[in-house]
Amino acid sequence: MRRLWPLTVRGTGALILAVGCFVTANEFGIAELVYFGILLVAVIVAAVASLYLSRRSDVVTRSLMPDVAAVGRESMVRVTVGVRTALPTPPGVWHDTLPKGLRGTAEGVFPALGSGLRRAERVVQLGYTVTGVRRGVHAIGPLAVRSTDPFGLARRQTLFGERTSVTVAPALVDLPALTDFAGETGGTLHTTTNQLGQGADNLVARPYSPGDSMRRIHWRATAHRDELMVRQEEQESTPEASVVLDRGVLRWSTEAMHEPGADPGFEAAVSACVSAVARLVHDGYAVEVLDSDGTVLAERIDGGDMAAVEALLTHFATLAARRDDSLARLTRLFTGVMTGPVIVIVGRFDASDAAAIAPVVHHSTLPMLFAVSPVGDALDRAADHGWRVGIIDPDGDLAQAWGNAVARGVSHVVA
Structure with a gap:
C-alpha cells in the first residue's frame, strides 16, 4: 500500500x-x-x-523461465525495470506482489541511480524464484520500491502498476512406464518386437493379382484357400489409448466449477489425468483425452509428441468441473471399438457406477480406474468386473498408486 x-x-x-x-x-x-x-x-x-521532487519514468516487464509454471515446480522470474530520472535516486528495497497461486520470496535491494539527463534509460535487472501452489492464471505485480533519503528522515514508496499474467499448470507426476506390460497392453515394446520380426508374423495373405511376383506366393494360404495367395506386408498401426476425466460436478465440490485450485480432490484428478497422458505418450501411445460425456478435452496426441503434452498442461491450467453427470454413458464411447489402455479418473464413485461402466472393460487391453472418493466397496466391485483400480489421495503418492493398479492391486497410499 x-x-x-x-x-x-x-x-x-x-x-x-x-x-x-x-x-x-x-x-x-x-x-x-x-x-x-x-x-x-x-x-x-x-x-x-x-x-x-525527482521526476522518474519506469517501465516494468517480467519474464518466466520456463514460460509456464506448474504446481510443485520452481520457476525463475526475471524483472526488468527501465528507469529514467532527472536527479540521482537513493537505494531502496523492492517487493513484487505475488498472487495466491505462487509462493516465493520476491524482494531485495534496489540500487541507487545517478542522474539520467545526459544518458539513455538505465535498466535494472531483478530476479527471484517462485513455486506453483495453485492451478490457474494469476497476475504478478505491482512492483513496489521503497526508498529513504540519506539521513533516514523521509521515505517514498513507488508502485509500478504493470502486472504480468502467469499460467500455473497442474502438477505433472512421473509415473512408472507401461513398457513392462507391453505384451498385454499393445504398447511400443510389442510393436518394436514385431517390427524386428522376433516371434511375430507381420505378413498377411491376399488374392493373387496379375503382375505380382511369384516369389511372394504364400503357399500355406494358397493350400488353405484353394486359390493363389500372395504375401502382403501388414502395416502396424500406432497403439492407441484413452484417458477419461469425469468432470461432473456432482462427483466433486461446487468450488471445482468456479475456480481452479479450489477443490483438492479435483486438482489431484487433473494432475492424475495429465500425468497419465504424459506417461502413455512417452511410451509411444497415441492418446485421446475425453470427458465421460464424450467431450474431447484435448486433440489426439501422437506417441512421443511431448511438446503436445506441454500444450495440454497449459490448456488444463483453467479446466473446471461441469454441471451434468454422465459417467453412466461412458460405455457408449467404446461400443464396437477395441483399443489399448483406457484410464478413467473420477471423483465420487459408488457401486452403481461400477456396474454401469463394467462393459468398458471388454473394449480395452488395460482398463484402469482411479477414484478420489470411492463409496463403500465400489472399487472392489469394479475390480471384480476386470478394472485395475486405485484410489487417488490428494496427499498421497500417485506414482505408487499407478504402479500398484497396473500390477492388478488396489492401492491407497497416504503421504
Whole structure:
C-alpha cells in the first residue's frame, strides 16, 4: 500500500522536536531554539524534496523461465525495470506482489541511480524464484520500491502498476512406464518386437493379382484357400489409448466449477489425468483425452509428441468441473471399438457406477480406474468386473498408486 505519511520514525521525531523548540522558545524566550527548530524543518523539507521532487519514468516487464509454471515446480522470474530520472535516486528495497497461486520470496535491494539527463534509460535487472501452489492464471505485480533519503528522515514508496499474467499448470507426476506390460497392453515394446520380426508374423495373405511376383506366393494360404495367395506386408498401426476425466460436478465440490485450485480432490484428478497422458505418450501411445460425456478435452496426441503434452498442461491450467453427470454413458464411447489402455479418473464413485461402466472393460487391453472418493466397496466391485483400480489421495503418492493398479492391486497410499 502507498503510505500517506512521508516521514520515517526518525523524521517524525525530528519534526516533533522542531515543534517543541518553537513552543519552548515562545514560552521561555530562548531565541536559539527558534533557529534550531528552523534548521530541523529545513532538513526535513530537503529530505522529502530529495525523494518526491525527482521526476522518474519506469517501465516494468517480467519474464518466466520456463514460460509456464506448474504446481510443485520452481520457476525463475526475471524483472526488468527501465528507469529514467532527472536527479540521482537513493537505494531502496523492492517487493513484487505475488498472487495466491505462487509462493516465493520476491524482494531485495534496489540500487541507487545517478542522474539520467545526459544518458539513455538505465535498466535494472531483478530476479527471484517462485513455486506453483495453485492451478490457474494469476497476475504478478505491482512492483513496489521503497526508498529513504540519506539521513533516514523521509521515505517514498513507488508502485509500478504493470502486472504480468502467469499460467500455473497442474502438477505433472512421473509415473512408472507401461513398457513392462507391453505384451498385454499393445504398447511400443510389442510393436518394436514385431517390427524386428522376433516371434511375430507381420505378413498377411491376399488374392493373387496379375503382375505380382511369384516369389511372394504364400503357399500355406494358397493350400488353405484353394486359390493363389500372395504375401502382403501388414502395416502396424500406432497403439492407441484413452484417458477419461469425469468432470461432473456432482462427483466433486461446487468450488471445482468456479475456480481452479479450489477443490483438492479435483486438482489431484487433473494432475492424475495429465500425468497419465504424459506417461502413455512417452511410451509411444497415441492418446485421446475425453470427458465421460464424450467431450474431447484435448486433440489426439501422437506417441512421443511431448511438446503436445506441454500444450495440454497449459490448456488444463483453467479446466473446471461441469454441471451434468454422465459417467453412466461412458460405455457408449467404446461400443464396437477395441483399443489399448483406457484410464478413467473420477471423483465420487459408488457401486452403481461400477456396474454401469463394467462393459468398458471388454473394449480395452488395460482398463484402469482411479477414484478420489470411492463409496463403500465400489472399487472392489469394479475390480471384480476386470478394472485395475486405485484410489487417488490428494496427499498421497500417485506414482505408487499407478504402479500398484497396473500390477492388478488396489492401492491407497497416504503421504
